[in-house]
Amino acid sequence: xSKQRIAFIGAGIMGAPMAVNLLKAGFRLNIFSRTKSKxxxxxxxxxxxxxxxxxxxxxxxxxxxxxTDTPDVEAVLLGAGGVIESARQGMICIDMSTISPQVxxxxxxxxxxxxxxxxxxxxxxxxxxxxEAKLSIMAGGxxxxxxxxxxxxxxxxxSITHCGRVGSGQMTKLVNQVMVIHTIMSxxxxxxxxxxAGLDLETTLAATSAGAAGSHSLTNLAPKIIAGDFxxxxxxxxxxxxLKLVMDCARQIKQPLPGTALxxxxxxxxxxxxxxxxxxxxxVEVIRHLGQNR
Amino acid sequence: xSKQRIAFIGAGIMGAPMAVNLLKAGFRLNIFSRTKSKxxxxxxxxxxxxxxxxxxxxxxxxxxxxxTDTPDVEAVLLGAGGVIESARQGMICIDMSTISPQVxxxxxxxxxxxxxxxxxxxxxxxxxxxxEAKLSIMAGGxxxxxxxxxxxxxxxxxSITHCGRVGSGQMTKLVNQVMVIHTIMSxxxxxxxxxxAGLDLETTLAATSAGAAGSHSLTNLAPKIIAGDFxxxxxxxxxxxxLKLVMDCARQIKQPLPGTALxxxxxxxxxxxxxxxxxxxxxVEVIRHLGQNR
Numbered sequence: 112x113s114k115q116r117i118a119f120i121g122a123g124i125m126g127a128p129m130a131v132n133l134l135k136a137g138f139r140l141n142i143f144s145r146t147k148s149k150x151x152x153x154x155x156x157x158x159x160x161x162x163x164x165x166x167x168x169x170x171x172x173x174x175x176x177x178x179t180d181t182p183d184v185e186a187v188l189l190g191a192g193g194v195i196e197s198a199r200q201g202m203i204c205i206d207m208s209t210i211s212p213q214v215x216x217x218x219x220x221x222x223x224x225x226x227x228x229x230x231x232x233x234x235x236x237x238x239x240x241x242x243e244a245k246l247s248i249m250a251g252g253x254x255x256x257x258x259x260x261x262x263x264x265x266x267x268x269x270s271i272t273h274c275g276r277v278g279s280g281q282m283t284k285l286v287n288q289v290m291v292i293h294t295i296m297s298x299x300x301x302x303x304x305x306x307x308a309g310l311d312l313e314t315t316l317a318a319t320s321a322g323a324a325g326s327h328s329l330t331n332l333a334p335k336i337i338a339g340d341f342x343x344x345x346x347x348x349x350x351x352x353x354l355k356l357v358m359d360c361a362r363q364i365k366q367p368l369p370g371t372a373l374x375x376x377x378x379x380x381x382x383x384x385x386x387x388x389x390x391x392x393x394x395v396e397v398i399r400h401l402g403q404n405r
Numbered sequence: 406x407s408k409q410r411i412a413f414i415g416a417g418i419m420g421a422p423m424a425v426n427l428l429k430a431g432f433r434l435n436i437f438s439r440t441k442s443k444x445x446x447x448x449x450x451x452x453x454x455x456x457x458x459x460x461x462x463x464x465x466x467x468x469x470x471x472x473t474d475t476p477d478v479e480a481v482l483l484g485a486g487g488v489i490e491s492a493r494q495g496m497i498c499i500d501m502s503t504i505s506p507q508v509x510x511x512x513x514x515x516x517x518x519x520x521x522x523x524x525x526x527x528x529x530x531x532x533x534x535x536x537e538a539k540l541s542i543m544a545g546g547x548x549x550x551x552x553x554x555x556x557x558x559x560x561x562x563x564s565i566t567h568c569g570r571v572g573s574g575q576m577t578k579l580v581n582q583v584m585v586i587h588t589i590m591s592x593x594x595x596x597x598x599x600x601x602a603g604l605d606l607e608t609t610l611a612a613t614s615a616g617a618a619g620s621h622s623l624t625n626l627a628p629k630i631i632a633g634d635f636x637x638x639x640x641x642x643x644x645x646x647x648l649k650l651v652m653d654c655a656r657q658i659k660q661p662l663p664g665t666a667l668x669x670x671x672x673x674x675x676x677x678x679x680x681x682x683x684x685x686x687x688x689v690e691v692i693r694h695l696g697q698n699r
Contacts, residue, residue: 212602235616247616272612275605282602283612290595290618296664297587297620304651305580307660308506310573318566318577322529322541323639324584326591326620345617357598366601366696370590373667402660 114138117263118167118174118194119158120187121208122150125234126177128242129207129267131156136266141167143187164188168197173260174204180352181210189221200226203256205263207248209233209288209353212281212360215251219277228256229277232264233284237344245269249287251279285360288353292374294328295391301329302336303398312337332392343390347381350391354378408432411557412461412468412488413452414481415502416444419528420471422535423501423561425450430560435461437481458482462491467554468498474646475504483515494520497550499557501542503527503582503647506575506654509545513571522550523571526558527578531638539563543581545573579654582647586668588622589685595623596630597692606631626686637684641675644685648672 114137119130122144130153133140142158143166144150154160161167164187168174174194176184184206188194194204204227206215212231219229230252240246246268250257257273264271274283301324305315316333319325331344354375361368377397386393408431413424416438424447428434436452437460438444448454455461458481462468468488470481478500482488488498498521500509506525513523524546534540540562544551551567558565568577595618599609610627613619625638648669655662671691680687 235613235618237617247612249612270612270615272608274608274612279604282604283599283609286595286599286602286604286609287613287616287618289598290591290613290620290623293587293591293594293664294618294620297584297591300587300662300664301580301584304583304655304660304662305577307658308576308580308654310576310580311569314566314568315577315580318541318543318564318568319529319581319584321564322581323531323621323625324529324581324588326584326588326622327617328620329584331617360602361598364598364601364696366598366692368594368598368692369671369695370587370594370664370667373664377663398660398662401663402658 115172115263116170117141118143118171119153119177120144120164120167120175120194121177122153123177123179124238125241127152128238129177130158132244133263133266134158138263138266141171143167163192164194165192165196168194168202172202173263174202175207176204177207179208181214184208184210185214185218188218195221195225198222198225198227202227203230203260204228205230205232205260207232207234209284209356210281211356212278212285213363215278215281228253230256230260231277231280233280234268235284235287236268241267248272249274249280249283251275251281252277285353285357289357289368289371291328292350292354292371294326295332295394296370296374297324297326298328298333298336298392299395299398302333302395303402306399307402335390336392336395341389341393343388345391346387347378347389347391347393348387351375351379351382409466409557410464411435412437412465413447413471414438414458414461414469415471416447417471417473418532419535421446422532423471424452426538427557427560428452432557432560435465437461457486458488459486459490462488462496466496467557468496469501470498471501473502475508478502478504479508479512482512489515489519492516492519492521496521497554498523499526499554500524501526501528503578503650504575505650506572506579507657509572509575522547524550524554525571525574527574528562529578529581530562535561542566543568543574543577545569545575546571576654579647579651583651583662583665585622586644586648586665588620589626589688590668591618591620592622592627592630592686593689593692596627596689597696600693601696629684630686630689635683635687637682639685640681641672641683641685641687642681645669645673645676
């Protein structure tokens, strides 16, 4: 059986290296992106440029979407010139964006009417994970369809978890984002407090990293804070987009999340002062600022 | 040079195994504890029971206190029958309790008047760390004095960090507790949200542990939550004691900590319903409860 032909939609900082990894793994691939210039690296790696999502999907077995937000996914899958126009029995769509779990279920129903299965498969691991094909992929959808596309996912990620039926991948990603924002709060309040108390931050990091305070954020983002490096591993704008999805969903399922809500509000203050493109570790600046008049 | 004689004050779930490890390492040791029965294991391991902190310190080179809160340390060091009555030039006190950094500095001054140096050396690592001599020790005080007692600390811990002058160990421990409480909030809101959404918790844990959401709490406490195990690795009562120290200190140095304050308030609801002896992972029950009427 020859390898599937893939339609890849979206060539952002995540999508472009993911598409390149698929080409490296020997898949044939059509590429569409709102901004053609962003797809340059994918085209150079052997991707075939097409003029619309519908055109991308026309001769493809599997469609992958990796765009920003819920309306973007709706537009490229169900809108005019969208994938739905080429959807047919046996085609599988994989949405790797982080979007609303509820809308994911609705999109799945629309595609199902054409015989096309949707797998939601949002990712974690950042740009480095995308480049190195080491993403964590949280997948929702029928096990049989997931089995068919697993080699495709394995060309982009190192851990692929089947979380349940369609929407479960998105839901798991939102849980992931809830947990992440607290660890960013953890290092932001911890380091701002240490600093205000006059402690040496390097020493504080050394004393706390190995124990109960340990987290991925403490290991990876705290050194950036200490170095004054606010370049994004993950952008404030995107974190806030994800936290809005979290809070919308939390309201819908009636599970209050007071800590997440507080963190979202504090982080939105970075966006308010024009720092939406900073890395999420800039949250420490908000906490510092609360004590600025001391 | 023969090994120092140690006066050990406090035989709680941390102190008792720490004193036993000192005896195993070949130190001679006097033991005093408010409740004699708690010191039984230390006496059996070769510790010499004495009737007061002053008596414990009379022939000791080094005094170690490992009691609960700030007033307890003040009482055993400076109160009637306290260590101060036997304090003299060259004696070193090591306070391994978690108490107020400010009061630590005051106690240090009182002891200094008798020529006795205080090192604050609070610990992290829990009962298991105490038993296995794998504690993380955050030490504040003069480098020279710390050098003299380092072999003693090494008999109880695996990581000893010199954080700065007296009080810095306590301050670093408070920073540690700020960071810890956020990671407990992280798993509490994350798992309550996942549960309310109908996700399988084991799968969610597998999908999130390896990535950016990772934390010591996710690895060590989340499986307990999933198993419904609320036995303490660290008790709610003690966490709240530490968080009160944090918030008192934060007010004093004028560094607002909104996330920590929220977490403290939510955790205090466990104490309010008589669950102060549960492990800190019981915070998930408070978050669940917020959504109980759904």
